[in-house]
Amino acid sequence: PALYAAIATDTGWFRFSSRTPETYRVVAELLQAGAVPAEIYSDLYERDTIGRVRLRGRILSRTADELSGQLVHTYVLKEDFSETGANPPDTEDAINLTLAVAGTKVAVIFVEQLGGGFKISFRSRCPVDCNTLARQFGGGGHKAAAGAFVEGSLNEVKDRVLPPVRQAMADASAR
Structure with a gap:
């Protein structure tokens, strides 16, 4: 299995x-x-804990979209785990929640780590190369899926990560 x-x-x-x-x-x-x-x-x-379901609710409620819905992003804070009863592994497929939004071309999730900083996951359904994005932040992966770790507060990390994502999307649409 x-x-x-x-x-x-x-x-x-x-x-x-x-x-x-x-x-x-x-x-x-x-x-x-x-x-x-x-x-x-x-x-x-199909065997979710109630904590995981509650965490997904938070993730969905924080989902934001930009660029006419083509860029979708959300986040998880470390206190969400204790407040919902979820565990960090419960975020592993959370990015798929954002990919389920119609019209999404690029999805990003920021997951605060218990020791600080954010694990960032990138997914693409267009020519945007997630590996190239992740490598800008010391991470890596594949063209359609990649990840990285960035230190800082949520706003600092979003302010560092989202502009290159927007630029990559603009560059991809100009091709």
Whole structure:
């Protein structure tokens, strides 16, 4: 189940361009060995704690959009964990909440770390290269998904990170 879950999540449940014919061959072998996709999906996404649900509510309530809804961003503060009963790993797929907004081309989430600073996740559904953005802040990843860590308050971090995102979007739309 773990290997199937890793492949399924890395490929966005087989929606992302990262899938290949080899991906499907491996998955076929896993299915023959007994992997049950519906059970794996349910275990991953349909067994939320009340804390995680409450945290998602906060994330959604803080969601902001810019550039006619093409840039969507939100944040999590460290006190949100104690106040909602959620845990830091509960933010791992939170960026997908922002990607669900119709018209989103780039999504960014700022997650304050318990020791200070912010983990930033970038996602793109357009020519904007998330890896290039993340590398500006000492991070990295892939073209469509990347992350970085930036020290500072929420406003300081947003003021450092969002202008390059806006510029990358402007550059991509000018091509």
